[in-house]
Amino acid sequence: MTWVGTIFQVGQELHDTALNAVNDDITAQANGDTGAPKQQVGSYATGSITAAKIAASAVVRSKLATALTSTSGSLSVGENVGIILSRNAFFPMIYVSAQRTTWRPHLSDGGSGSSPRFSLTAVTAEASYEVAYRYVTTGS
Amino acid sequence: MTWTGRTFSGTLTAAQLTNLQADILAKANGDTGAPKLVTAAIANDAFNAARIAAAAVGRSELSQAAATSAGTLATDTAVSITLNDYAFFPMIHSTPNEFVLVRSHDTDGGSGASPRFSLLNGPIASTDYDIDHLYLTTGV
Numbered sequence: 001m002t003w004v005g006t007i008f009q010v011g012q013e014l015h016d017t018a019l020n021a022v023n024d025d026i027t028a029q030a031n032g033d034t035g036a037p038k039q040q041v042g043s044y045a046t047g048s049i050t051a052a053k054i055a056a057s058a059v060v061r062s063k064l065a066t067a068l069t070s071t072s073g074s075l076s077v078g079e080n081v082g083i084i085l086s087r088n089a090f091f092p093m094i095y096v097s098a099q100r101t102t103w104r105p106h107l108s109d110g111g112s113g114s115s116p117r118f119s120l121t122a123v124t125a126e127a128s129y130e131v132a133y134r135y136v137t138t139g140s
Numbered sequence: 141m142t143w144t145g146r147t148f149s150g151t152l153t154a155a156q157l158t159n160l161q162a163d164i165l166a167k168a169n170g171d172t173g174a175p176k177l178v179t180a181a182i183a184n185d186a187f188n189a190a191r192i193a194a195a196a197v198g199r200s201e202l203s204q205a206a207a208t209s210a211g212t213l214a215t216d217t218a219v220s221i222t223l224n225d226y227a228f229f230p231m232i233h234s235t236p237n238e239f240v241l242v243r244s245h246d247t248d249g250g251s252g253a254s255p256r257f258s259l260l261n262g263p264i265a266s267t268d269y270d271i272d273h274l275y276l277t278t279g280v
Contacts, residue, residue, distance in 0.1 A: 006161050008154035022161050029164055039177065042170025048179045051203075051279045055185040058192055065198040080238065088199055088274060089229040103242040105234035105259065105269060113206050113274040116229040119237060133229070139198015 003028045003035035065139035070132035075101065075122035082106045083131050085116040092133035098125040141166055143173035203279040210270040213240065213261040219269065220245050223255040226276035234259065234269040 004021040012018075029036040067086075075081055075096075084106070085092065094103070106117040120129055143166045144159040167174045207224055213234070222245070223230060234240045239262035249256050261267055 005165075006157075008157040008161070010154045012154060014152065014157075018157075022157070022164075025161065025164055029168055037165045037168035040169045043168060043174065043177055044170070044182075045176035045178045048177060048182060049187060050179055052184045053179070053182050053186050054192070055188040058187060058189045059197050060189055062194050063189065063192045063197045065195040085229055087228075088202075088204075091229055105232045105237045105240050105242065107233075107235065107237045109233040109235070109270055110231035110272065113208075113228065113231055113272040116231050116273070118232045118242060121238070136199050136202065136228075139195065139201065 001028050001031075001033055003033055003037075005035070065137045066134050067137050068132065068134050070130060072128070072130040074126065074128045075120065076126055077122055077124065080104065080107070080119050080121040081129070082108060082119045083117060084110070085131075085133055086135040087114045087116070088136035089116050090134045092131050094120075094129075094131050096120060096122075096127045096129045098122060098127035100124045101127045101129065141169075141171055143167065143171055143175075145173065203277045204274050205277045206272065206274055208270065208272045210268070212266055212268050213259060214266050215261060215263050218243070218246075218258050218260040220247065220258045221256060221271050222249070223271075223273050224275040225253045225255075227255050228274045230271050230273035232259075232269075232271055234267045236265065236267055239264045240267055240269065 001024055004025055006018055006021050006025070008018070025036070032038065069086065071083060073081060100123045102121050102123055104119045104121055106119045108117075110117050141162060144163050146156055146159060148156060163174070170176065205224075209221055211219065213219055232242060241260045243258050243260050245256040245258050247256070259269055
């Protein structure tokens, strides 16, 4: 039903239709009917939106707070460079100009999965490298 | 506007009834004093993709867990590393790292739901390795 939004006037005789309209407006607001005020962010109790309230597959890519970043440089023969990614990094784009550059573990322990990392070593030739990736940010 | 929340007694006035009508709007807006919507008042699946704002889901909104795999690699041996489904890029560490290569896994995981790789140690020295990663859980 359409939202009514009754404003009562002084001296107005009160009929059941007026009060029923107020009552119906409660339902109209809950149903999001035409003209009814929308539920605003501040009206939800903190933490009230639990997983059950979020529809399946509703959190698509565009809903994720992400950012892109990259690191690049050059490697001399035999040189190893450690690459430290941001927390919650997706699989990176790893490019090197010489195919004999190898992918290795990082020499420093990051301590947890919150500090993802690996390293690159130029084995037989100088190489330039670029590592670019997307990661989930802290959001807004 | 501020929530009024009157308890009526005696003769009704136009102002009282108009306030009652206005409180529906105040509740929708989350105005000061208005009751907040709690979990039980929200329909399951009410929040579909259209309702979730872009970039609203950040790290703290994700249900994550951490996992680790560590050990010692003898010379000329490999270790297969299988990550959890929905794994973020791992922290790959070894000490020393100059003899260890990150390589493909020797068992087909069948799909991206079983992410994996392996570490191969060379003939020079044994090495300690540590693989930590974060992954999305099935939630609560």
